[in-house]
Amino acid sequence: MIALILTQARTKLGHFGHRVLTAASTPIFIVLGVIYLLASVVISVANQGTLLSLDALDTIMSRSVGLGIVAMGQTVALVVGSIDLSVAYLISVGAVYSSAIMQNDPNRMVIGVLAVLAIGALVGLANGLVITKLRVNAFVATLGMSFILSGVLNASFQNYSGAVPDQFQTLAYGYIGPVRVPFILLAAVVLGVWILLRYTTLGHHLYAVGGNEEAARLSGIRSHRVIITAHVICSITAVLTGLYLAARIKAGAPWIGPDSHYDLESIAAVVVGGTALSGGRGGVWGTVAGVMILFVLDTSFNSLQVNEFLQNVARGLIIIGAVAAYTYREHRRRR
C-alpha cells in the first residue's frame, strides 16, 4: 500500500514541481523510507511480527487516517503563514456533536454531518476574522479558540453522548471493492488539498500570502480573504477527522481530540514534512510523509514496548531537529 502511494507520488513529482520537492520534501521521503526499513528490521528481529505484513500495514493506515486528514488542513494553514492550535478541540466537536445529533438514528446521519461541518466552518471563520481583523497573532487566536471550545464542550458533555448509527460506521470499517473506506476518505482529502494548493488560483494565492503578505497585497491579492479561507478549510478537515473518529468508536467524547495531541501532532507532521512554519512553501506530500513517519515511529515503539518516556523524547527531538534543520538551511542560504 505504502509503496503504491510512494511510487504514485513520485511519478507525479517527476512530471511537475520536481524542483519544489527536491528542495523541501524529497529528503523526507528518503528519511521515511530509511526509518521504515530500519524499523521493520528491528521489529522482525525483536518480535514475531513484522512491519511489512499486510496486517500491520492495515493497522498503521487506519490510525493514520485521522491524523492525516487534519494534517492536510493544518498544511493549508501553515502554507499561508498561519497556524491552527484549535484543531484538537474541533475534532472533539466533530465527534461529540455528530453522535449527539445522530442519536443512533440512520435518518439523522445527513443532518448530523451537515451540522457538524457547518459548525466547523463557523469556527474557522471566527479564527480567520480574529487573526485578520482584530490583528491577534494566529498562535494566540487559535489557542484562545481552543480554550473556548474546551470550556463549552466539557460543560455540555461529561461523557460519551449519543451514538452514531451502524450505517455511519462504514466510514471507519467499510470497504469499497478491496480498499477500506477510511483510506479512500484520506486519499480524497489529500487529493483535494493537493489540487487546491497546486492548481487553483486560491492555492497560488495561499502560497503568495504565506511567502510575503506585503508583496501579495501589492499585486492586488486580498490577503485577509485568503487567510480566512485557509482557516475555514483547516477547521473543516478537523471536524472531518472528528466524524471519522466517531465512526470508529461509535460515539464521541470531549477528550478525543486533546488526548491524542492532534493539535501538536498535526503541526509536527506538517513541519517534519518540510512545510515551513514561516509559510509560503511546502505541501501535501511532505505532510503525508510526515504523518507516516510519526506513526511508523509510534507503532515501532509500541511493538518494541518502548516506554512512553522515550516515545515522547523522540517526538520532541524529532520536531526540534526537523525545525532546526530547515531553519539552519535557511540561515545558511541567507548568509
Added chain:
Amino acid sequence: MTQPATDGPLLLQMSGIGKSFFGVPVLSDVDFELRAGEVHAVLGENGAGKSTLMKILSGAYRPDAGTITFQGRPVTFRHPRDAQLTGISIIYQEFNLLPERTVAQNIFLGREPRRGPIVDRAAMDAATSRLLAQVDPSGTIAPNNLVKQLSVAQQQTVEIAKALSFDSRILIMDEPTAPLSPHEVEALFAQVRLLQKKGMGIVYISHRLREVFEVAGRVTVLKDGRKVATVAVAQTEMTALVRMMVGRALEDYFPPHATQEELGDVLLAVRGGNVTGRLHDIGFEVRAGEILGIGGLAGSGRSGLAEALFGVDPFDSGTIELGGKPVHIRSPRQAVRRSVGFLTEDRKLEGLVLSLSIRNNMLLAMRGMGRLLDSRLPHPVSVRELAASVDLRATSLDQEVRFVSGGNQQKVVLSKWLATRSRVFIFDEPTRGIDVGAKAGIHDLMRSLARKGAAIIMVSSELPELLGMSDRILVMRNGSIAGELPAGAAEDEVMFMATGEKSALSA
C-alpha cells in the same frame, strides 16, 4: 559611451512635488520629466529624496503637493496597483519576488490566467516564455524555475519581464547594479537598450556615477529633498555632478581644527586590516584630540571600516591597537568594553530602543557592562549631567525616545557612549536626517569631545562636513584607502581620490 538625450514624445511630467513625514519635509518643489526612449538618471546621496520621489511615482505614496501627468493626462495613484495598470513599473532594490514560487507564478501574481477556479498553467508558462524571450534571448531562464534558484541578475531579469507584462511605458530601476558583477552589469545595459528601442522611458536611480555616464541620456540631481539641476549627460562631467550632490552653502561654519599641541598619543592604530570581499589592507592611526574623517563614494567601504573597528564585521586579518596595546575586537561587546563607541548610520534601527525612555537609552551600554545581578552600574552616571553636557532638549528624561527630534535622538546616542567613558568614538554620518540648525550643535559637541582627549573617527558623505570637521581625511575607494589628505584640502582633491578621475575643469 554616453547616450544622447532623445527627442521622443513626453511620457511623464512631475511638477512641484512635495512630501512630508511627521512634519519633516522630505521633498520640496521637485520637477521631473521623462521622454519615450530615454534613460533619465536620478542622482543623490542617501536621504536626498530619490526613493521617496520614486515611491510617489510608483503609487506607494501620495504627494502632499504637485501634479503628475502621464502621456498628457493628469493621474492620481491610490495604490501601487493603479500605477502598474497605468503603465508605470518599479523594480525595487530588494526585489518584490516570492522566492518559493516559479518565474511564471511571480510574474502573473494576482492575475493568473484561469479556467474556472483552475489556473491555466500552460497559458501562463507560454505567456511567460514570450516575455522572457524579449529580455533573455539566450534563454537561461525557464518559466518554471523557482525564483530562489536564480542568480540575482536573473531575478532582476524576471522583474523586468514582469514590468513588460503590464505593457509598461515607464520602468523605474532603483540601484539595479548594486548586486551585480561587472559582466552582469553589461548584460543589464543591453536589456536597458532593448527597452529603450521599444519606446519605454527608464528612470535609473543610482549612486554609481560611471554607470550613469554609460547608460543615461539625462541626469537629475537631488539634494536635501530639492532638485539641484537636470543636465544632459553629454554636457557635464563627474566632478560637477558630485559637487551638485554634496556641495553645501558657503555659509556653513565649523568649529576650528585641532592644533598640533592639542593632539595627544595615538589611541587607535590599525595595520593590515582585511575583511574578505569588503576591505583590503587598511592601516591608519588616530590620536587623542583628533578628528579623522573617512570619505569616499557610497560603496567604497566607509561603513565597512566602521563596522570592522567595532566588531560588527570584524577584520579577518590585521591588527588593532588601542592605547598602544594590541586588542581583539570580534564583537560589539568587546569593543564597548575597550572604551569604543559607535554611533551608527541609522540611529532608529540600530542606535536606540525606541520603546524605552531617554534615560534607559542613555544607560543602555552601561547596563550591558554592568553585572547582571546588580542594580548598580560599573561607575555612577548622572543622566542629568549627561543631558546637560550634550544640551539635550526634551520635556522629561522618562519620555520615550521615539518622540524626540532627530538631533536630540543623536544626542541621546552620544550620551550612551559618554556614559561608558569611551575614548574612541566612531561616528557614521553624524548629522544625517538632522535639520540644519541642530547640525551645528552636533559638530560643536564632537569638537569639544576631541578637545577633552577623545579620538574621533567620522565617516561622512557630506563633503563640507568632511572638510570642515576633519583634522585629517582618509579617502576610501573600492575597499581600500586611496589616500590621505590634510585639513584644508580642496574638494577636488577628495573627489579625485574618491573617483580616481581628474576633473577636466580644475587647473
Added chain:
Amino acid sequence: MTGKTSAPIDRVSMEVTETSTWLRILRAARDTTPIFLILLALLVAIHIQSPAYNLVSIFKNGAPLAILAAGQLFVIVSGEFDLSVGSLITVVVTMSASISKGDPDKTLMVFGVMILLGIAVGLVNGLVVTRLHVPSFVATLGMMLILLGGVNYITGGTPLGDLPSNFRTFGRDEIKNFPVLGTLPNSIIVLIVAGVVMYWLLHRANFGRQIYAVGGNARAADLAGIDVAGVRTLAFIVSALSAVVAGILLGGYAGVSVQVGKGYEFQAISAAFIGGAALTGGRGSVAAAIAGGLTMQALFALLNVLGYPQELRDTVQGVIVIAAVAYASYRFRRAS
C-alpha cells in the same frame, strides 16, 4: 575649504525637567492600574455574590499561577514564549514525591535537586533558541513533550509516593490567628517573596534592563554591547525556576498527580498578557503579571460562585486572552 570659527553657541538653560520619584510611581501605576482595578472589581463582585466566600483563598490558590505568570513575563519581554513550564511543574511534583517518598529529612535535598533541574531546563531551552535558532514556540514545545515523557518514565503512569509535610506546608498550610485576615496562607508569603525578587530582577537589576532592551530592539542592544543570547537564555532560566517554585506550591495543596501542571503554561501566558505584556516584547511589569494571575483566579472563583460549571473556566480564559491581545495590538498600532 577651511573651517571658520564657529558662531558662539548660546547655552540656553537646560530645558530638561527632572521628574520626581512620586510622579514616576504614579505614571507606572497609571500604566498598570487597569488590571488592579479589574482584580478589585472581581473581588468585590465575589463578595457581593457570596459574602461567606473566603477571599483569601483566591490569593492562596492563585499564588502558583501568579508566580508562574511573572516568570513567563521575563521570557515574553525578551520576545519569546515558554511552553514547557506546565510540564515542568508536573515533573517537579512527581519527582519530588519519588525522591523523598514522604521523608521530611529529604526535603531540603529535594529542593536543591529541583532548582538544579529548573536551571538545566531553562538552559537547554535558551541554548536551543539562541544557538540552533529554533523558534521558541517549537523549542519549548519539544521540551514540554520531553518532560511529559520524563514524568511517565518516573511514575509509570501512576504517581508514586507522597510529599513530606514540610514540603507541602508551603502550598497548603496557613499561619493561624493572623491579624485582620484571620489566617495568612504560606503560599502568599512565598508569592510576596518571589514577587519582590522578580520585581527587583526585572525592574532594578541590570539584567532586567537588558531584557527590555533585547525585547525592544535586539539589534540596538547587541550594538550597545549587550549579550543578547545570554540574556535570552537567562530569561528562560528564570521562567523555569518560577515553575519550580509554582510546582512546590501546587504539590503542597493539590497533592501528587500526573495532571497537576496541565495547561498551566497557557494560563501563565494568558495572565501575563492580561497584565499588559506585549506580544512583541519590550513591555510589561512584574506587578501587573502577578495581578494578571490573581485576576484569572478571581475570575474563576466568581464563575464558581455564580454557579457556572467549572468547565467554562476554559472558555472564559480563551475569550480573555483574545481580548487582551487584541486590545494590546490596537493600542500598539495607535501609538506608532
